[in-house]
Each structure stands twice: as C-alpha cells, then as structure tokens.
Amino acid sequence: MTAPLTDLSHVRRPVSEAQGLPNPHYIDSQVYNEEKHAVLFSSWSGLAVAADVPEIGDAVPLTFVGMPLLVIRDKSNTVRVFQNTCRHRGMILVEEPRKIEGAIRCPYHSWCYSTEGRLVSTPHVGGPGQNTHESIDRDLLGLIEVPSHIWRDVIWINIDGTALPFEDANADLIARWAEFDKPLYHGGADSAFQLEVECNWKLAVENYCESYHLPWVHPGLNSYSRLEDHYHIEKQDSYSGQGTLVYRQLKAADGQVFADFEDVGEKWNEAAEYITVYPNVLLGVHRDHAFAIVLVPKSTERTVENIHLYYATPKTNDAMRAANTEQWKLVFEEDIFVVEGMQKGRHSPNFDGGRFSAVMDSPTHCFHAWIAGKIENYRATAQAAE
Template structure:
C-alpha cells in the first residue's frame, strides 16, 4: 500500500515538495505495485506500429510481466492480444515472425486467426472430432487488449477502463498536431539497457537542468538558457529555441510538410506519462518506449522517424549516432540515482522551483495515481 502521507509530501507545491521515497525505486514489491498502478492501470506505451509492418507480422512482448502479442492483422490493422492460448494458457508466439496462416498453439494446436478468432480445435471432442458442444469457439477467441496508435507509438490500456486516449492526451496531441503527418519509420532503431527503475529515466528526460554537465556537446549550441519547460496534465518536458538542422554540404534532412514558423528553430522533448519519451524537430522525430525488465532494470527502445522523401543515408546514420551518444551520456546519471536510492537517509530529495518543474510534475502525477 502507498503511504498517503509520503505521497502528500510529493504533491505539495514545488517549493515545499519532496520526491518519491526510496522504496518506489529500490524495493521490488513496491516497484511491482507501482508498475501495476502506473503501467497496467491506464494508457501506456508498448512498442511502435512499424515493428509489425506487414499483414501477419507478429511480435511477442513481455510488458510489466504481462505476455502480449503485437500484430498486424490481414486487413492491415495493428492489434494487441494477450499472448496465451485460451485452452491451457500456453504462450502462442515465442519469437517475432510472420504468421502465414493461423496462429497455432504449439501445445494442442488450437488455431487463431490474426483478428483473434478461434478457428480450429483439433481432436477437442476426441480423436478425429474437431468440435465439442462444451467448447464454444465464438467465446474463446484471443483476449484483445485495448490499443491506440499515435505518432506510430502503440499505446495499450491493459485494464480496459481508461477514458479514450484522445481524451487523456488531448493536450499533447493538440500541441504537436501539425507534426503528426507523414511520419516514416527510419529503421535505425536501437535498445539501451540500463540498471535503473524506469521512473528515473522519465525524470531525467523531463528536464534540461543537467545539460551543462552531462551533455556538454549538446549544451555548446543549445544552452541551458535556450530551453523552456513544458508541463501539461499528462505530460512534461522541455524545449529549445535554437534547434539547427543537420547538414553535410548541400545535403540536409527533409522538413516535415506544412510546418508553422515556430518550428524553424524549435525542438521539443516531452515525456508522455507514464513511459513514452518523444522528441520532435522540423526534420526528424524519435520515440523512446521504456519497458521494465524486472526490478531496477529498464530497456529503452529508441525509434527514429523522418519525413518523405527519405533523407541522405549518411545524414540519417549520423543523426541516429549523435542521438545515441546523447542518450548514452545519461546512463551513468540514471544508474547513479538508482544506486543512491539505497541510502536510508535520502528522503526523496528536493526540487529547484526554477529548474525542476517538469520533474516535479511527473512525481506529482505518479503520487496522484498511487494515492487514487
């Protein structure tokens, strides 16, 4: 159970607030309870739709301990199901692959269409009898998980009771509406595995306060004073007013079409709560989906997007490499904060009212949900 008095201290005005207590990062039982409330109790990022580009493509994903199956059905729709057979709970798909016919359970060969329907139950009524009145195929399809795709990120609502995605994240969707069109998956994805609870990765991403010391190269042209905070009901982060496009000679990354002038030099980096980190620029975008890997380990799945036509491959390679270097610079920070949560005298820390507004916004969001 969450300690309400501790959570109330987190939800105070930033000048008097404390951060989340150590156990929300260091105690396995508390972290599991947090994951259930924050990741499984509303809309959370699972993957990107581009990971299943063709009809029949399927990708198993363990999400906070829940076995899920991301797939594109025969009609081209992206869907998410629980990755278990309705017969005896066997895992259906163990590795990413193309489903050529039906999804066949390797245990007793029950088969499902890519829309989740149970289509075959061999010998279920005895040898040679493939039906039984006690086994209602119509009611034993795969359990579908409510899902929504925005900016190619597949969000899921495991509990099934959250308000519509467009209602929950209306402000973030409206903020970046002119950048939604024509996102093309870059294919230069990578994964960083870090030894920390996923919440620390969100906290670090939200703020620009650490730039001068952790990202000196980035800070050399996008200085601390060039950044501004962003805080909404279910998102927080920071932006810069001095973004410069990557160029090599006359070659440059193509712009997204129809942008207003504010994006000539602006870029924004926002955490969409609970676990998706987005970056938007005039010429490319990225999405980082955070997945817990057990206690105090997180996989950061990084995906890049560009406008059409495709950018020069060398420029796109350089862009992805530069961002990877920036994200790798953060690893020692989040892992250091994780180790610091073993200090019994640390009471959650304090916030700089001038610099830590987005980080405190995430802490308060977490506290609200744990208390509620």
C-alpha cells in the same frame, strides 16, 4: 485497514515545498508491483512501435511488466495486441518474432486463432476426429485483446481498460503538436537502437523531463543549445518536458539537410520539443525528424530503452540518417551514468526523496505528483473494496 506501503503526502505539495518519491519506489519489489497496477496497467502505456510489425502477418511477442503479449498486424492491416496465451491450457503461442501465414497455432494442442484473434480450429477437442464439442464455444474463446491505439507510430496499450479513450486522455498534447500530424517514416534498421540501463524506469523519465543537467552531462549539445535557450513544458496529470529555441539541423558536407515535415509553422524553424507522455514514452519533434523512446520496465532496477527515429519522407540520405542516429545515441548514452548513479543513491536509507529546484525542476515534480496521485487513487479504491 492495510497500511500503505509508502507515505506520499509530501510529494504532491507545491514544487517549492515538495520532496520526491521515497526510496521504495525505486528499489522495493512490493512497491514495483503496486505501481504496475496503479500506474502502468491503468494508463495508456507505450509497448512498442508499429514499425516493429511492418507487414501483414508480422507477429512479435513481447513481455510488459511480466505480462506476455503478442503484437500482430492482422490481415486487414490493423495492428492488434493480444495476450500471448492460448485459451485452452495457457500455453505461450508465439515464442519468437515471425510471419503468420495462416493462423496462430498453439504448439501444445494445435488450437488455432485468426490474426484478428478468433478461435477458428480446435482439433480433436471432442475426441479423435471430433473437432467440435458443445462445451467449447469458439465465439467466447478468442484471444484476449488488449485495448491499443497508435499515435506517432507508438503502440499504446491500456491493460486494465479503465483509461479514457486515447484521444481524450491526450487531447492537449495532440492539439499542441497538431502541426506534426503528418505521416512518419521510420528510418529503418539504422534508425532504431536499444539501451539497457541499470535503473528504475522512472529515473529515465525524470532525467528526460528537465534541461537542468545540460551543461554538465551534455556539454556538446549545450555548446549550441544552451541551458538558457530551453523552456519548461508541463500539463498536470498528462505530460511534461522541455523545449529549446535553438535547434541546429544536421547538414551534410554539401549542405544537404533532411526534408521538413510539410507545412510546419515558423515556430519550428529553430525550435524543438522533448516531452514525456506519462507514464513511459519519451517523444521528440523537430522540423525535419522525430523520435520515440519506449521505456520497458524489466525490474525495480533495470530498464530497456527502445529508440526509433522518423523522417518526413520515405527516402533519406543514408549517410546523414546514420549520422543522425549516432548523434542521438551519443546524447542518450551520456545520460546512462546519471540515471544509474541516481539508482545507486536510492539505496541510501536516509535519502528522503530529495528536494526540487522550484525554478529548474518543475517538469520532474509534475511527473512525481502524477505518479503519487495515481497510486493514492489506487490505494483508495483498494481500501474501499476491503
């Protein structure tokens, strides 16, 4: 029997007794690889947003935890995710974002695939001038498609195909935000930005889940949406985060505001919610705009945050939209020194995962307990197979 890489027995205890995930879960390459399979590949993980491929034929190559993927909007206007690998000799198909006008052509031997993933052309495969061969069944050699789903414009993927259907896995949150089940309009180029942070991806989640740090890290935000105005949001094994009862709309000098999402209830006049959908997507909803942050793990100690802002109407005031982006960018940048500081702290060999405030840290503990449960299930399955 192979010994487990880490002891997680203390993580799933009640929050008042629990310790956090041990150091190796932030700095060790073996544990990072284990989490890749146990957590990121087995769940509905965020990859990108549909706004990244706005038009038919748009194709964007991405790498998710080492796996080369291709996001494409096919000729029927469906967003698909494929492994970005030719079925012939494993060549990468698309190296840079581009428009696919006809077929996806492998640059090595010119095998071609439709935007729906079918293998449609195999030139000279049977010899010069012979484009077919009995040993090559095109119907069996299409691109390998990764199960995907779009919700709130996020492209969610389940790489190993074992997760429940997305609507079942996230039914509780979908119902919670049913009032926001309206069209989302991406704000465009000035409503998307990227932050690179020197930390493990989980620390970005942990920081987003809680409001405890507001008075010290976000003094501007805390000046009107105070710590005491916030509440916890927790759904075991699914999501956690925070909400505020005091949301202040952005106003232009002439009093103009963004249009509200149609028919949102009175609760949202001044409320807003910020939730992490496990494992790696941070979502925010307000009466007049929303955002999605897709965390892309790059290594044990490096994460890219892709941030996108959305509105209730396709046209918004340019200056207001830019100001809103800058406002949120400032808030998210204020968190960088915290998550990077915690990452440095995980190199202290005697740090034991830390303790939680039973009152203030329960959304973070909820996330840790979910991670630990996913890993323990993965280990049990691996052990049974030995």
